Amino acid sequence: xxxxxxxxxxxxxxxxxxxxxxxxxxxxxxxxxxxxCTRCGDCLTACPAGILVKGRGGFPQVDFSRGxxxxxxxCSDACTPAALAVVAGxxxxxxRASLDTETCIAFxxxxxxxxxxxxxxxxxxxxxxxxxxSLPEVELSxxxxxxxxxxxxxxxALRIQPLRSEETA
Numbered sequence: 001x002x003x004x005x006x007x008x009x010x011x012x013x014x015x016x017x018x019x020x021x022x023x024x025x026x027x028x029x030x031x032x033x034x035x036x037c038t039r040c041g042d043c044l045t046a047c048p049a050g051i052l053v054k055g056r057g058g059f060p061q062v063d064f065s066r067g068x069x070x071x072x073x074x075c076s077d078a079c080t081p082a083a084l085a086v087v088a089g090x091x092x093x094x095x096r097a098s099l100d101t102e103t104c105i106a107f108x109x110x111x112x113x114x115x116x117x118x119x120x121x122x123x124x125x126x127x128x129x130x131x132x133x134s135l136p137e138v139e140l141s142x143x144x145x146x147x148x149x150x151x152x153x154x155x156x157a158l159r160i161q162p163l164r165s166e167e168t169a
Contacts, residue, residue: 024047
């Protein structure tokens with residue numbers, strides 16, 4: 001395992017490397033993805049946002065600290081083994097933003113809109129409070145999981161992660 005990967009895992013709290021990596025949009029289910037992906041890196045170079053990086057085992061994964069997914073499908077178009085495949089009517093992934101209120105500085109009384117301002121679908125809204133700063137709220141039904149909110153957060157209070165089963169019901 002390379003030093004950069006182990007450092008990235010450490011910073012994400014995944015010291016044992018057990019957390020499922022976030023694959024590029026339109027990735028097949030993990031088992032089929034890793035069977036088909038040749039680790040050629042074509043999707044990495046095709047990504048105009050530069051958010052795709054080589055992860056564990058050389059497989060591509062998303063690094064939201066580098067920016068947001070544009071859902072342009074350039075990575076999928078570049079994927080000759082079809083480990084990434086756009087299917088009409090199927091969303092690119094089941095990722096959504098979640099907010100850690102313990103870490104978020106707005107919940108500590110500090111005015112901050114860093115996550116809400118770049119959110120194009122307005123899935124993160126600032127709820128006004130009388131006598132206090134506005135607090136961010138994530139509306140899951142509006143969130144695309146693009147990650148635009150992740151990098152600007154000064155305290156990494158957001159996570160872009162798969163929906164939990166109770167959220168999809």
